[in-house]
Amino acid sequence: MLAASNLRLHKVTSNCPRVIEAFPPEDCSKDVGKLDLFTDELPTQRSLGLSWNMCTDAFTFQIANDQKPFTRRGVPSAVNSL
Template identity: 40%
Template sequence: MTVHLFGGTWCPSICSFVLRHTAEVNQTGCDESVVETVRKNFYVDDCLKTLPDVETAVKFIPQLCELLESGGFKLTKWMSNKHEVLESIPVQERAKGVEVNLSQQALPTERALGVYWNVEEDVFCYKIALKEKPLTRRGILSMVSSIFDPLGFASPYILQAKKILQE
């Protein structure tokens, strides 16, 4: 028997495995799209899901919560780009900054997978703070490499900078 110790830092692959295992074991009587969401739309502890309309989303959230609660998981920090969906979620389970009066104020900007999501406009944004680096090959490479782009949206622009460095 092999024993794995990870200390106080959780291993992302173990988190993903346990979430998927919970969905597989408890899928009886559950909508297949909810189980599929656990399989394909979670990255460690973040779930990113697009649904066709507000009604579907309002029905979907309790089903996903119920499925994962059967394994001891409590989903919190909910965010949506639709006010109606957020109003269906208890205030204490919404993301920070969403305790505002939803009918009068704009939604905040959230972080998802290291990228900023402007919820109100439903667009991804990048906040890049370039530090003063010398205008040398090493300094430019350091600036280009510091841009975190896990989804690859900024790749066409980063590629141009890398091409300049190669030349």
């Protein structure tokens, strides 16, 4: 359906070898395109502030431990930084 709509996926990544094999190497993510998913260790992928550990199939994110003052501006700033 994507090809019929002239939409091309690029920078594709997956921890499933069948998915990666379905795409040409130039459309795969630069970290995954040349890996052998059966023998090589899978890298951690980052997108939109999230990290995806491909081995454990888990998402993580990091929170900065900045101390904000307990004021009308400090509290919303701390909440919005999450």
